[in-house]
Amino acid sequence: MNKVKCECGHVNPFGTVLCESCGKPVEENDDQKGLLNMRYEGVARRSQTYTTTFIDKIWMFFSSVKVGIWIIVLTLVASIFGTIFPQEMYIPSNVRPETHYAEEYGVLGQIYYQLGFHNLYGSWWYMALIAALGVSLIICSLDRVVPLYRALKTQRVTRHENFLKRQRLFGTSNVNNVDGVLETVKARLEEKKYKVREENGNLLAEKGRFSRWGPYVNHIGLIIFLMGCMFRFFPGMYVDENMWIREGEVMVVPGTNSKYYLGNESFTLELYDEEDELFAEAIERAGGAVAKNYETEAVLYERDPGATVGATSELQEVARHNIRVNDPLSYEGLSIYQIDYKLHEFSVMSFTLNKKETGESLGQIDVDLNNPEDEYDLGNGAKVILREYFPDYELNEQNVPSTRSRVPDNPGFIFEMITPETPEGEISFVAVQQNLEPLGENQYEMKFADLETTHVTGLTVRKDYTLPFLFVGGFIFMVGLIQGSYWAHRRVWLQRVNGEVWIAGHTNKNWSSLHKEIDEAIAETGLGSPSDQLEEKEKNSEREKKLGKDKGGTNE
Template identity: 65%
Template sequence: MSNKVKCDNCGHVNPYGTQLCESCGKPLEEAAENKEVINMRYEGVARRSQTYNKTIVDKVWNFFSSVKVGIWLIVLTLLASILGTIFPQEMYIPPGEDPSIYYRDEYGIAGQVYYELGLHNMYGSWWYMALVAGLGISLLIASIDRVVPLHRALKTQRVTRHEGFLKRQRVYGKNKVSDKEEAFAKAKDILEKKKYKISEENGNLLAEKGRFSRWGPYVNHLGLIIFLIGAMLRFFPGMYVDEHVWVREGETQVIPGTGGQYYLENEEFFVELYDEDDETFGAAIERAGGPVVETFQTNAVLYEREAGGTVGAESDLTEIARQEIRVNEPMNVDNFSLYQTDYKLNEFSMMSFTMENRETGEALGQIDIDLYNPEDSYDLGDGYSVVISDYFPNFFFDDDGIPSTESRIPDNPAFIFQMHGPDVDDEGEYAFVAIQQNMDVFGENQYEMSFAGVETNNVTALTVRKDLTLPYIIVGGIIFMIGLVQGSYWSHRRIWLQYNGSEVMVAGHTNKNYQTLKRDIQSVTDETEIEMPADQTAEKEEKELDEKIESTKE
């Protein structure tokens, strides 16, 4: 819609939908018929959302500029965020756990429903991101819809305002004075001492103070938008990493989130305990009921893969750093930080079994099984061999009595062995072997597998963190707080002193705290012949209250 509204008082051309002339303040069109106190929240300017509603762009703009829509988006986002905290998110469950099993076993039916609805990985889901994006779009459009016309109106305003504008301010009054020049000069001096900025035109005065506070809410919005951008960037590859890696002694592992560029070797891991005989800590250790860890440390070597090298090939790795990683003493590399967070002592790494003749007790051979990478079969020679038919690193029987595993970590390893020898048929004999369990699967066996030994090692747990979004979040938070202070602790106050023939008109407006504005005007009226203007809103409310009291008496 391209219609313009020309003010017949000052000739200023206003955008369609303007209620008060941006220059002289004269009420326009339907606003001229209303004699109530003017709503000065947006200076009577034309907001796009209130004047355009034809195209799809207009309808989308109007939808997101609505305060109600913004509130609903905030409520929905908060509710969704609360749902995501009922149970731990997938990133916080024990490493190696199958989420579909973990949530069901830990939290029952509620956990299974939580998983099936996708709430276990909610903060990275498309619909949660859509809510955050919608909230950001709503803040942006609502701000532009209001701040642009408001800035234009405040920038365009003249000192001399239309009488209809002044009469419909909340604080308004007029009276005769014997010497208008002297009264205005005193008023100017008093208001300047109160830090008002004075503008003059044709002998009229405009005293203005704290205009910058009007932009506080929009600075709030800008800070929130930057904050939300930072939050959304966390789900873009390479911007945010918060993962865990377990590295066994002597093992080299790729650092998660680095795209295979960096590797870490755990040369040694150790734990130091407080001395129970130390008088300083003896009482505290006794209260703890057992040994207390003083520190745990990983002696780490950092490698970088050569450009063009094969991922995982140790020959392509170049050592770039060595460091002792302790709690609160991370290793830092290329925006990544590796924190010491957990450990596991004496984890099973290798188990040995001997294949024996059950009747004679003769040992037919030994197999050594790498619990993290077991081979499919082991040849013992002389026609004897063992095949691992099934392997359960963390064995348990499920509800149907079927062997299963809770994770890939060998905390409770169990095997189903298929044993072959010259005295048995091609199908061999089966045996189920777990810790303190050794049983035939099909009838009596001629052979059996006997436990021969175990090797353990220590495992360190490191948290890998990278956060390139933190500057956005910090800047957004700082800007938000600036806007909060800006809009909360200051107010935009304006006082108009204007000639009207033989009388002086006084009007005042502030976006909040009218008592402060009236005290400032009172300081002028106490020193001049200008009379204190009336608070028209307060008088109206008092009159309505009196009428209500009278009606109840009748």
């Protein structure tokens, strides 16, 4: 679009309301009586200038403050719904989310799950809202800050007469020694920390321009903060997961892409002495033993990038630490905390294969409950095949054996027993205090022989590379908030016009303070105090209304 050349010679972008240099209103039919709208210095904003193409319409949409506010409202409402019931990450790991919400919270819980609120903060549409908010902040800022910066940088000291007399603070005076008066006013304004520029005997005093950038600094801080929030859903950037590891076990650390493994060499639990009078009352209130300390002797291993995933023989030790509560194992941004423990978890169950009639044993099998074998050979033609294994046995709604979780809290087995006398095999279901023969009476049985237990430690793994973004974004936001809240952009123009001295002032807030500073600067110089044209307009309007009421009352 064609640019607009002002009578002062400055070429303005199309859509400019006030000349960036002299301040003269560009539109010929502009209301010459009203005060100027100085919100953005009358600059040409792209969203109000280019409105035809598809990209222009997208820019217009996201540059709207109303749109930004609505995006914030929708994000806040969605976040509120996400807190009605616990998120999926906080429900027990051994239950199915689709049944947990319905059973715990009824119909509302079922609707909550079906609408996807159970995993709200990781959902694609919530991330889309965050991204839309970020785009809105970026476009809103660029649409305003770039032309505003150009206009403030281009502004001349000598401004158009129509620009001056349409400022909110404006006044004219006649003095004899103009040069001396202006020098006095200039010195006083400089004492008040104004930066004074001079041109053709005219003055422009300005201070606090940096406060105009406060909202945009806020936007930068928010954008960085939102980036940190979104980075939490990038692999490797944020980890907050739990792991349960048994004594003597080495397992992969969650959220590390199989790069790190953790070994639990031993678990130690210390209890308060029940005979100690100092703790007797507290132990009695607790109803049993109270843990004094529990810790895990842990070893962190790193897998060679070229090694086979899961091959523990190719791991290299990188850290060793006794993990206690509030004393984690930390390594290269990874922290592993002690949070819980479980004593005497079932580890190995032993059974003997016996002939029911005579009680004769054909041998013993030891079933590792965490990694059972498919077949156990007892020799002499006898073997036991593990057909089904249910670590945490239960009967489901269809009355079929199933498992609640992979933790061996209530193990159940379906064995096929093969002996020289029963080469076709016999089926037996064995669980805690249960020994069933679902296909008819058997000649042989699996009889419980022994049980081994182990201690399990509960750890939480945390890694957060997004914290620097959150801290930096929050800090920048606070800087912008302070910058825009505690300072104001103030300008005072003193200009010679037809033998008079015109004074005009503008600020983005706290007009009474600016008026006071101008009065102090021109005190005892012969210059008259500028009037607040907005206040005078309001007073005149009230006076006219009152006069109209009085006339109406007289006519009646």
